[in-house]
Amino acid sequence: MSEKKIHEDQKYIDGLLKNNSFIIQAIYDKFAPKVINYIKQNSGDSDQAQDIIQDSLITIYNQANEKKLELTCPFDAYFFLLCKRKWLNELKKSSNKEVTIKEEILYKGDDAQELAFETDLFGEKQALFTEMFNKLGTACKDLLTATFKIKSMEEVAESLGVTYAYARKKKSLCIGKLTELVQSSPKFNLLNN
Amino acid sequence: MDEQDYILFENYILEALSETEKDAFETRLKTDSKFNESFNTYKELSSFLEHKFENEATSAAFHNNLKNISNSYFEKQKAPKKVISFKPWQFAMAASILLLIGFTIFNNFSSPVYEDFANYDSINLTVRGDQDALLKTAENAFNSKDFAKADEAFKSLMLMDKDNTELKFYRAIASLELNKFDTAEGLLIGLSKGQSVYKNKATWYLALSKLKQEEYDDCLEILKTIPEDAEDYKAAQKLIKKLD
Structure with missing residues (x-):
């Protein structure tokens, strides 16, 4: 800068x-x-x-x-x-x-x-991200909330009763889902131009 | 993007890719604009989520505090201005009171005093976690000018949060009001040498502490170190004029 x-x-x-x-x-x-x-x-x-x-x-x-x-x-x-x-x-x-x-x-x-x-x-x-986050399914919302609150993926996996590998994969797919929701909103394209 | 791409995004951010995978990823960022766009949004969302959840408690404290200050500010704005109508004899009374005030000011002209210059507002302390009750005690005691009680509360709070400049500053004021000059000045000197938002305020109150002890030369010296951009610069200049 x-x-x-x-x-x-x-x-x-x-x-x-x-x-x-x-x-x-x-x-x-x-x-x-x-x-x-x-x-x-x-x-x-x-x-x-x-x-x-x-x-x-x-x-x-x-x-x-x-x-x-x-x-x-x-x-x-x-x-x-x-x-x-x-x-x-x-x-x-x-x-x-x-x-x-x-x-x-x-x-x-x-x-x-x-x-x-x-x-x-x-x-x-x-505001847009928050709106789209709320549109996610409950499973994704819970997983992401836990992931970012607890920080350690091992603990997250344990608290949700899934394996570590699954939790990590699920995290990327949930953020991926959120990425798609955001990208497909007309408002996002307005903001990005 | 398909599922595999999002897993790749995550691994890239976590730096969990091998050198070759990383190179391939970066080349694709440069050549595939759709991939690049999605990755940027993904990254932005990760950062958004991280801050949203990580700072939930501190953000909530900020929102509350802001709301309180905002409400009291706007309530003050809306309060209707009172119109008082005077009767003739009240004019006479008002005039004599003014005369009295005039005299008092005139008498005070030669030696300025601490009370004329120390005008801090009532405080509204930041709430951090489980110290709420004690903070409330400190705040109420300070605002109702029960400085002995406030001083005690600040002292206990500082044991738990020793680097908190807000606590240090207000404890210094409370000590100053109680004429505990050593405590007050110790804290104020520390603050005035630091980089917190209380830096200039602390210098100003350090000068006022000297004023209260009638150590006019020291007071002057300190006043002259207050920079032009300080909030109390004007008041400091006024005091310098009176002391000189």
Whole structure:
């Protein structure tokens, strides 16, 4: 990757990751008002703003947990753009009603746009993966849950009363099944393009 | 993809293939785009599942904490602003109270005190596993300003979780409130030299500890080390001006 400098606001990402109440509170105090304003001006209300903000923070937390999330721009810009993307998606989903968007160019930094885009994509994929996981048969769901919780395949095999070789083969076939479910969903192709 | 391919994927990820098998696999990744695509999705799903189940407990704790903070933030937003109508005699009273406050501020002008600058919020401690009850005790005691009790609770918690910077920081504040300066400063110095999110806050409270002990020169020295990006930078500058 490039040698972009990590922004000092990385502390907000690290704070979220550590579940630091102090930092989470600071994020609300400093960055929520702008998002709430934006959503209220664009066909939303305060409850919807609360959901969008909470959802955005959870996505950031998950991304930082699973992959590395290195902030190369101010948190303010990144967070606002992410919330905005999520809100526009939300509006599109329920687009029966007339949507009026007051578009303004707020940030020129491409870093913020790019990072917000990546995080949003990550969140959409997670939602899709979760949805597809729930579509798997019970046997696969149980096996995968056990596999990733227990970690040792030997113990998994024992707890399910099957041989080690069978458990391992079954694990790959179940993830294979999940791969197929994901790949065949129209949403996945939209996300991957 | 057929069953054999998925078994291959898994073995590749687990590095359970022989050299020749591995080479063949990597060549196929380069030449067979469908194979490549499926493998990438497979890998992504493995990583997704791994994190989903591995971090279930910590994620749940984060979700809870986030929800609490979010709810209290939005409740505050919705609280209606009170409009108070004054009667004439109340104006007179308000004016005299203002005058009194004015006097107090004027009198305090020459020497700033700890209480003017120490303004931490009530806390909401992270829940980790089975320490819930003790954490709750610490949190409640701290928030109701029963610092002796909070200090005891933090002390016990730190025995179990000695590297927890959040505990260290709030125990330092509690000690500071109790005038146990040695304990407080020991913890704060450690934090201010570390890399945690409390680094700058700790420096600020270290300065306030000196202020409380009326060691103004030490206080000034420490204040000057607070960087511009620190949350308390402005307050620190204000205090420097008053002390200088």
